[in-house]
Amino acid sequence: MEDLWVIMPEIVLVSMACIGLLLDLFLSKKNRVITYVYSQLTLVVTAVCCWRFTAYGMTTTAFHEQFVNDPFAQISKLVILTLMFLVLTYSRAYTRDRDIAFGEFHSLSLFCTLGMMFLVSAKSLLMIYLGLELLSLPLYALVALQRDSRTGVEAAMKYFILGALASGLLLYGMSLLFGLSGSIQLDAISTWVHTAQGGSLQVALFAMVFILVGVAFKLGAVPFHMWVPDVYQGAPTSITLLVGSAPKVAAFAMAYRLLHDGMPGFSAQWTQVLMVLAVLSMATGNILAIAQTNIKRLFAYSTIAHIGFLFLGMLVAPVVGYGPAMYYIVVYALVAAAGFGVLLMLSQGYEAEQLDDLKGLASKNPWLAFMMLLVAFSLAGVPPTVGFYAKFMVLNALVDAGMTWLAALAVVFSIIGAYYYLKIVRVMYFEQPVNTYAPAASVDMRITLSVNGLAILGFGLFPAPLFMVCQNVFTNL
Amino acid sequence: MQFALPLLSTLIWLPIVGGLLIFALGGQNNPERARWMALITSLLCLALCIPLWQGFDPQAIGFQFVENKPWFPFLHINYDLGVDGFAMPLIVLTCLFTPLVIVSAWRVIEQKVALYMVSFLMMQGLMCGVFAALDAILFYVFWEAMLVPMFLIIGIWGGPNRIYATIKFFLYTFLGSVFLLVALIYLHLQTKTVGTPGFDIGQFAELTLPLLTQKWILVAFLLAFAVKIPMVPVHTWLPDAHVEAPTGGSVVLAAIMLKMGAYGFLRFMLPIVPDACREWQWLIIGASLVAVVYIGLVAIVQKDMKKLIAYSSIAHMGFVTLGIFISFALVNQDALPAAAMGINGAYVQMISHGFISGALFLCVGVLYDRVHSRNIADYGGVVNTMPVFASFFVLFAMANAGLPGTSGFVGEFFVILAAFQANPLYAFFAALTLILGAAYTLWMVKRVVFGDVANDHVATLKDLNAREFGVLTVLAFLVLLFGLWPKPLVQVTETTTKTLLAQIGQPKYALNADLNFL
Numbered sequence: 001m002e003d004l005w006v007i008m009p010e011i012v013l014v015s016m017a018c019i020g021l022l023l024d025l026f027l028s029k030k031n032r033v034i035t036y037v038y039s040q041l042t043l044v045v046t047a048v049c050c051w052r053f054t055a056y057g058m059t060t061t062a063f064h065e066q067f068v069n070d071p072f073a074q075i076s077k078l079v080i081l082t083l084m085f086l087v088l089t090y091s092r093a094y095t096r097d098r099d100i101a102f103g104e105f106h107s108l109s110l111f112c113t114l115g116m117m118f119l120v121s122a123k124s125l126l127m128i129y130l131g132l133e134l135l136s137l138p139l140y141a142l143v144a145l146q147r148d149s150r151t152g153v154e155a156a157m158k159y160f161i162l163g164a165l166a167s168g169l170l171l172y173g174m175s176l177l178f179g180l181s182g183s184i185q186l187d188a189i190s191t192w193v194h195t196a197q198g199g200s201l202q203v204a205l206f207a208m209v210f211i212l213v214g215v216a217f218k219l220g221a222v223p224f225h226m227w228v229p230d231v232y233q234g235a236p237t238s239i240t241l242l243v244g245s246a247p248k249v250a251a252f253a254m255a256y257r258l259l260h261d262g263m264p265g266f267s268a269q270w271t272q273v274l275m276v277l278a279v280l281s282m283a284t285g286n287i288l289a290i291a292q293t294n295i296k297r298l299f300a301y302s303t304i305a306h307i308g309f310l311f312l313g314m315l316v317a318p319v320v321g322y323g324p325a326m327y328y329i330v331v332y333a334l335v336a337a338a339g340f341g342v343l344l345m346l347s348q349g350y351e352a353e354q355l356d357d358l359k360g361l362a363s364k365n366p367w368l369a370f371m372m373l374l375v376a377f378s379l380a381g382v383p384p385t386v387g388f389y390a391k392f393m394v395l396n397a398l399v400d401a402g403m404t405w406l407a408a409l410a411v412v413f414s415i416i417g418a419y420y421y422l423k424i425v426r427v428m429y430f431e432q433p434v435n436t437y438a439p440a441a442s443v444d445m446r447i448t449l450s451v452n453g454l455a456i457l458g459f460g461l462f463p464a465p466l467f468m469v470c471q472n473v474f475t476n477l
Numbered sequence: 478m479q480f481a482l483p484l485l486s487t488l489i490w491l492p493i494v495g496g497l498l499i500f501a502l503g504g505q506n507n508p509e510r511a512r513w514m515a516l517i518t519s520l521l522c523l524a525l526c527i528p529l530w531q532g533f534d535p536q537a538i539g540f541q542f543v544e545n546k547p548w549f550p551f552l553h554i555n556y557d558l559g560v561d562g563f564a565m566p567l568i569v570l571t572c573l574f575t576p577l578v579i580v581s582a583w584r585v586i587e588q589k590v591a592l593y594m595v596s597f598l599m600m601q602g603l604m605c606g607v608f609a610a611l612d613a614i615l616f617y618v619f620w621e622a623m624l625v626p627m628f629l630i631i632g633i634w635g636g637p638n639r640i641y642a643t644i645k646f647f648l649y650t651f652l653g654s655v656f657l658l659v660a661l662i663y664l665h666l667q668t669k670t671v672g673t674p675g676f677d678i679g680q681f682a683e684l685t686l687p688l689l690t691q692k693w694i695l696v697a698f699l700l701a702f703a704v705k706i707p708m709v710p711v712h713t714w715l716p717d718a719h720v721e722a723p724t725g726g727s728v729v730l731a732a733i734m735l736k737m738g739a740y741g742f743l744r745f746m747l748p749i750v751p752d753a754c755r756e757w758q759w760l761i762i763g764a765s766l767v768a769v770v771y772i773g774l775v776a777i778v779q780k781d782m783k784k785l786i787a788y789s790s791i792a793h794m795g796f797v798t799l800g801i802f803i804s805f806a807l808v809n810q811d812a813l814p815a816a817a818m819g820i821n822g823a824y825v826q827m828i829s830h831g832f833i834s835g836a837l838f839l840c841v842g843v844l845y846d847r848v849h850s851r852n853i854a855d856y857g858g859v860v861n862t863m864p865v866f867a868s869f870f871v872l873f874a875m876a877n878a879g880l881p882g883t884s885g886f887v888g889e890f891f892v893i894l895a896a897f898q899a900n901p902l903y904a905f906f907a908a909l910t911l912i913l914g915a916a917y918t919l920w921m922v923k924r925v926v927f928g929d930v931a932n933d934h935v936a937t938l939k940d941l942n943a944r945e946f947g948v949l950t951v952l953a954f955l956v957l958l959f960g961l962w963p964k965p966l967v968q969v970t971e972t973t974t975k976t977l978l979a980q981i982g983q984p985k986y987a988l989n990a991d992l993n994f995l
Contacts, residue, residue, distance in 0.1 A: 467549075
C-alpha cells in the first residue's frame with residue numbers, strides 16, 4: 001500500500017490519460033479544444049503531484065526496489081513534463097489543421113510521458129525495459145499518425161523495425177546480465193559487477209556492449225543513427241518535436257541508470273566505447289548536416305552531433321559527475337523544442353520544411369526570426385546563449401578529467417557544425433522573402449514560444465540556477 | 478576613484494539596454510526615432526568616458542574602476558570588471574566611434590534602420606565588455622558574442638559578395654576562439670592544483686607552467702588572437718570582410734575589432750606564457766615583418782580602394798605585433814627603456830591606426846555613396862568637384878603613410894627605434910613601411926583625387942554635406958592632436974607597460990619541465 005503513494009504521480013497520469021481517451025470519443029470536432037486543455041491539465045496536475053508527493057532530497061523506493069524516487073528521478077520528471085507541455089502547446093494548431101487524429105495524438109503523448117516517467121525512476125532491468133517500451137510503442141504509432149503521408153508511414157516502419165531490433169539487443173544484454181548476477185535489481189548487479197572475474201567478466205562485458213547498443217540506438221548515436229534523419233524528416237513536424245525533445249532526456253536517464261547504477265565497475269570499459277561513439281557521432285552529424293536542405297533533416301543530423309557531445313559528458317562522468325551531461329541534454333531538449341516550435345508556427349497552410357521556407361523571415365516576422373536566431377546560435381554554442389554554457393560544462397569536465405585532447409577535438413567539430421547553423425541565420429536575415437505570407441498564431445503559442453526563446457537567452461546570461469539544479473541532484477544521492 | 482555609478486558596467490549595459498529600448502519603442506516602424514535614440518545613447522556613453530579618463534590614475538599599479546560580483550560560483554566564474562592603462566583608451570576609442578558611425582549612416586542606410594542602429598549599439602557594449610573584463614570566461618563570452626552583430630551587419634547591409642565574406646569572417650574567428658576556450662579551461666584546471674581555483678586573468682598570470690605546456694597554450698592563444706589582428710597567414714578573411722561590409726561596419730571592424738587581437742596579446746599572451754613567447758618571438762616577429770613588407774606590396778596592386786585600405790590595415794597591425802614582441806629581445810639585452818618604447822609605440826600605433834583607417838573607410842564611403850563604385854579606375858580628378866573632401870582624404874592618406882605631425886608617425890617611429898636596438902635588420906624591414914605605405918596610399922590618392930576630371934560621374938559629384946564634414950573633422954582633429962602631442966596617450970599606458978615588462982622579464986617555467994600535461 002505504501003508503494004502506491006510513491007507512484008502516485010504515475011497513477012494520476014494514467015488515470016487522467018485513460019479518462020481523456022474516453023472523453024475525446026464524446027466530443028464533436030469543434031469542441032476538440034477541450035481535449036487539448038484537458039491534456040495540458042493532466043500534465044500540470046501530474047507535475048504538481050510529483051512536487052507534492054515527494055520530499056526533495058530524499059530517496060524512496062517501491063515494489064521491492066524496482067521503482068526509485070530519488071532527486072534525479074524527480075527533477076527529470078519535472079523536466080519531461082515541462083517539455084511535454086511545450087510539445088502539446090506547439091502542436092495544437094498543426095495537428096488540428098492537418099486532420100491528424102487529435103484525441104489519439106494527445107492520449108498517445110500522455111502514454112509516452114507515462115513511459116518516460118517509469119523509465120527515469122527505474123531501478124531494475126525489468127522496469128527499464130517496461131518504461132522503454134511504454135515510451136517507444138506510442139511513439140511508433142505517433143510517427144505514423146498522419147495516415148495519408150507516405151513519408152510518415154515509411155518513417156514509422158523504419159523506426160518500428162529498427163527500434164524493435166534495438167530493444168531486442170538491449171533485452172539480450174539484460175538477460176545475460178541477469179543470468180550472470182542472478183538478479184534484475186540494478187544495485188545487486190552493480191555489486192556483482194565489482195566482483196566479476198574470469199569467464200563471467202568476459203560475458204558481462206559482452207552483455208555491456210549489447211546494452212550500450214540499445215542505449216545508443218535510443219539516443220541516436222552513430223553507428224545506430226540511421227533512423228534519426230528519416231524519422232525526423234518523415235514524421236509530421238509536431239511528432240518530430242515530440243521525438244526530439246522529451247524522449248532524449250528519458251533516454252539519458254536510462255543510460256544513467258544502466259551505466260551508473262547498474263555497471264559502475266565497468267566504467268573503464270564503457271568509457272572507451274562511449275568515446276568512440278562520441279567522436280563518430282560528432283563527426284558524422286556535423287559533416288553530413290552541411291549538405292542538407294531540409295530543416296528537419298538538418299536538425300536530425302545536428303541531434304546526432306549533440307548526442308556525441310552528450311556522450312563526451314557521460315564518459316568523464318565517473319570522474320567529475322553527471323551534472324554536465326544532464327545539463328547538456330536538458331538544455332538541448334529546451335532549445336530543440338524552441339526550434340521546432342518556430343517551424344510549427346510557420347507551417348500554417350503548407351509544410352515549412354525546406355531551408356528556403358525560412359527565406360527572409362527577418363523581414364516578415366522579426367520576432368520569430370530572432371527566436372530562430374537564438375536557437376541556431378545556441379545549438380552552435382555561441383555565447384551568450386545557454387548552448388554555450390552546456391558545451392562549456394562538458395569541455396570543462398573533459399579537461400578536469402585529463403582529456404584535453406578530446407576537448408580540442410570536440411571544438412574542432414563544433415566549428416564544422418557552426419557552418420550549417422549560420423546557414424539558417426543567413427537564410428532568414430540575408431535573403432529576401434519569396435512571398436509575403438506571414439503566419440499568425442494563437443496567443444498561447446506565441447507567448448509560450450517567446451518564453452521558451454527568451455529562456456535560451458536568459459539561461460545564457462544567468463546560467464548558474466539551471467546548472468546547479470542539474471548538479472545538485474547528483475550530490476544529494 | 479569612487480564614482481556614483483559603476484562606470485564600466487554602465488558603459489557595457491547602457492548601449493545594450495538602449496538598443497533594446499529602440500526595439501521596444503517601435504523603432505522598427507519609425508526609422509527617425511531609431512536614429513535619434515541611437516545617437517543619444519551613444520553620445521551619453523561618450524560623455525561617460527570623460528569621468529573614465531579623468532578618474533583614471535596613470536600612476537596607480539593594478540586595475541581601476543574594479544567591479545566584483547559572483548556570477549557562477551560553482552565554477553568560480555565572476556563578473557569582474559576593471560581597466561588598466563591598456564584597456565581604458567580602447568574603451569574610449571570604442572565609445573568615440575559609435576556616434577561617428579551612427580552619424581555617418583544617417584541618410585545612407587534606409588533598410589532595416591532600427592536593426593542597424595541596435596546592432597552597432599550592442600556591439601559597442603560588447604566590445605567595451607571585452608576590454609573591461611578581468612575574468613577569462615567573461616572575456617570569452619563578450620569576445621564571441623560580439624561576432625553575432627558583426628555577422629548580421631556585414632550580411633544584411635553589405636556588398637554583392639557579402640554572404641561569403643560574413644560566413645568566412647564568422648567561421649575564421651570562431652575557429653580561433655574555441656581553442657582559446659580550451660586553453661582557458663586548462664589554465665583554470667592549473668589554478669585548482671596550486672591554490673584558489675578561479676578564472677581570473679591575474680591568477681593565470683601568476684601560474685608557473687612548464688615550457689611545453691606554455692607552448693601549447695601559446696598556440697591556442699595565437700590561433701584566437703592572430704586571426705583577429707590579423708596576422709599573416711590567417712589574414713585572408715579581412716580583405717573580404719572589409720570590402721563587403723557597409724561603411725560603418727568596415728570602420729568599426731578596422732578601428733576597434735582588430736585592436737582586440739593585439740589587446741589579447743597584451744592581456745593574455747604576454748603575462749601568461751612569456752617564456753614560450755620568448756622562445757618563439759622569431760615566429761611572430763617574422764610574421765609581422767612579412768605583413769609589413771609583403772602585404773604592403775600586395776596593397777600597391779589593388780584596384781579596389783577598400784581592399785587596398787584593408788591590406789594597409791594588415792600591414793599597420795604588423796607594426797603593432799612587431800613592437801610588442803621585440804620587447805622580448807630588448808628585455809634580454811636589459812634595454813628596458815627601449816622595450817617600453819617598443820610596447821608604447823605598438824599601443825600608440827593601435828590607437829592611431831584606429832583613427833586613420835576609420836577615417837579612410839569613411840572617406841571611401843563618402844565616394845561610394847555618390848558613385849556606388851569602389852574601383853580606383855572609376856575615379857580621377859575628384860579634387861576639382863570635391864575640394865573639401867579632397868583635403869581630408871589627402872590628410873588621412875598622409876597620416877596612413879606615416880607623415881610626421883600626424884599620429885601615424887608616432888607609433889611607427891617608436892617601433893622602428895626600438896627595433897633598431899633589438900636588431901638592425903628588423904628595423905630595416907620595418908622601415909620599408911615608410912616607402913611602401915607612401916607608395917600604395919599616395920598612389921591611390923593620386924589616381925583618385927588628383928588630375929583632370931576623368932568621367933561624368935566625377936563631374937557631377939557634390940562636395941561633403943554637413944554630417945560628413947563633421948565626422949571627418951572630428952577624426953582629423955584627433956589625428957593631428959595625437960600626432961603633435963602624443964603625451965596623454967603615452968602617459969596613461971606608462972605604468973601598465975612597466976608592469977607588463979616586469980612580468981615578462983622573469984622566467985616562469987619550472988626548472989624540471991613537467992611533460993605530463995595532457
